[in-house]
Amino acid sequence: MHYLIYAIIVSPNLPEFPDKWLAEVQGINNSQLTTVNSNGLTAIAGKINNKDVVANTENVLKYATVIDELFKHYTVLPVRYGTFMDSQMAIGTMMEKHSMTFKQNLDKVENKEEFSLKVFWDFEEESKKIRDKMYADEIGSNFPFPGNSQSKLYLLQKVKEHRFENALLSYVRKLIDEICNLVVQFKPDYVFKKMASRTMILDAAFLMEKKQEIAFAEAINPLKKKYGNLRFLLTGPWPPYNFVGFDVK
Amino acid sequence: MNDNKILLNSCELNEFDKDMKTVDSSNVNRFNADADSGLAQLVLTLVELIRKLVEKQAIRRVEGGSLSDEEIERLGESLMKLDIKMEELKIIFNLTEKDLNINLGPLGDLM
Numbered sequence: 001m002h003y004l005i006y007a008i009i010v011s012p013n014l015p016e017f018p019d020k021w022l023a024e025v026q027g028i029n030n031s032q033l034t035t036v037n038s039n040g041l042t043a044i045a046g047k048i049n050n051k052d053v054v055a056n057t058e059n060v061l062k063y064a065t066v067i068d069e070l071f072k073h074y075t076v077l078p079v080r081y082g083t084f085m086d087s088q089m090a091i092g093t094m095m096e097k098h099s100m101t102f103k104q105n106l107d108k109v110e111n112k113e114e115f116s117l118k119v120f121w122d123f124e125e126e127s128k129k130i131r132d133k134m135y136a137d138e139i140g141s142n143f144p145f146p147g148n149s150q151s152k153l154y155l156l157q158k159v160k161e162h163r164f165e166n167a168l169l170s171y172v173r174k175l176i177d178e179i180c181n182l183v184v185q186f187k188p189d190y191v192f193k194k195m196a197s198r199t200m201i202l203d204a205a206f207l208m209e210k211k212q213e214i215a216f217a218e219a220i221n222p223l224k225k226k227y228g229n230l231r232f233l234l235t236g237p238w239p240p241y242n243f244v245g246f247d248v249k
Numbered sequence: 250m251n252d253n254k255i256l257l258n259s260c261e262l263n264e265f266d267k268d269m270k271t272v273d274s275s276n277v278n279r280f281n282a283d284a285d286s287g288l289a290q291l292v293l294t295l296v297e298l299i300r301k302l303v304e305k306q307a308i309r310r311v312e313g314g315s316l317s318d319e320e321i322e323r324l325g326e327s328l329m330k331l332d333i334k335m336e337e338l339k340i341i342f343n344l345t346e347k348d349l350n351i352n353l354g355p356l357g358d359l360m
Contacts, residue, residue: 115256118265118268120265120268145311145318145321146318147318147321147322149322149325150325150329151322151323151324151325151326151328151329152321152322152325153325154325154328154329154332155307155308155311155321155324155325155328155329158304158307158308158328159308159311159312162305162308162312199268200268200269213256214256216256217256217257220257221257224257224259230259231258231259231260231264231265231268232257232258232259233255233257233258233259233265234255234256234257234258235254235255235256236254236256237254238254
């Protein structure tokens with residue numbers, strides 16, 4: 001039996017916490033949650049068997065639900081799924097060792113929340129448009145070398161693929177610039193992942209002060225009209241999953 | 250996903266569900282820890298990574314116009330042979346291109 005750590009928060013001032021909250025929320029496999037306090041911080045953990053720490057949909061959703069429930073009341077440092085320790089004492093020792101890092105991360109995300117913006121497209125259709133434009137621009141001009149030997153044709157194909165990848169990235173970079181201009185008023189921290197898959201051209205996360213979700217959604221909204229060929233999904237507020245960085249050993 | 254977390258969507262949610270599945274499937278490839286096939290996968294992954302780096306550098310030089318016609322010919326031939334050899338090795342070890350693009354967790358895919 002081990003303890004799976006869900007999140008770390010600054011120890012609440014109210015003495016009755018977390019009894020009421022812990023009684024209402026359950027962990028993976030309906031495990032009872034417990035707290036470990038150290039240096040003004042509180043870790044939320046739950047008993048678990050090794051074999052239960054499988055990253056399946058049910059477990060991960062349960063894990064996220066615990067963190068989300070906690071996030072409704074406190075500034076939360078989400079701990080990566082699958083982080084478990086042998087005992088409550090081991091968790092306490094670990095927290096003592098890393099308390100400064102945890103506090104710095106908590107300061108960074110205090111009173112802030114994360115929003116996720118995912119942008120999708122029809123890869124086949126859009127890449128064809130980009131290829132067509134690319135090849136039209138190239139006609140009679142900047143093919144890098146003459147000749148039609150097998151090796152040169154092979155290399156030419158590689159050059160074309162390389163140019164296509166650059167054109168894709170250039171398209172996504174333009175979109176990112178536009179998004180940044182639209183949301184600049186919120187002064188967010190952000191993380192952009194370009195071409196997360198063939199269909200998801202952008203996976204972005206924004207961290208900003210709480211209670212701005214409606215204004216933020218309105219700021220993003222013009223993109224829907226401008227880019228009818230893209231599909232936008234804006235979600236939040238989420239705990240700051242993409243804006244904390246620590247390594248627990 | 251809870252509906253009240255959705256602030257803006259430009260199409261039906263089931264379309265996103267389809268899109269998200271393509272992302273999930275591209276992110277599940279992890280290094281195979283089985284001793285024999287795992288080692289082959291690891292070695293070929295490294296070779297493929299180096300091959301792609303060489304290829305990118307070669308294309309930069311071609312695009313930069315710094316190579317002679319003969320050098321371009323030789324370069325194309327070398328890259329082509331390397332590509333063919335990699336395909337042969339993948340067949341021998343029963344690996345696909347996706348197997349060689351292992352997922353590095355929070356760092357994303359290798360290539």
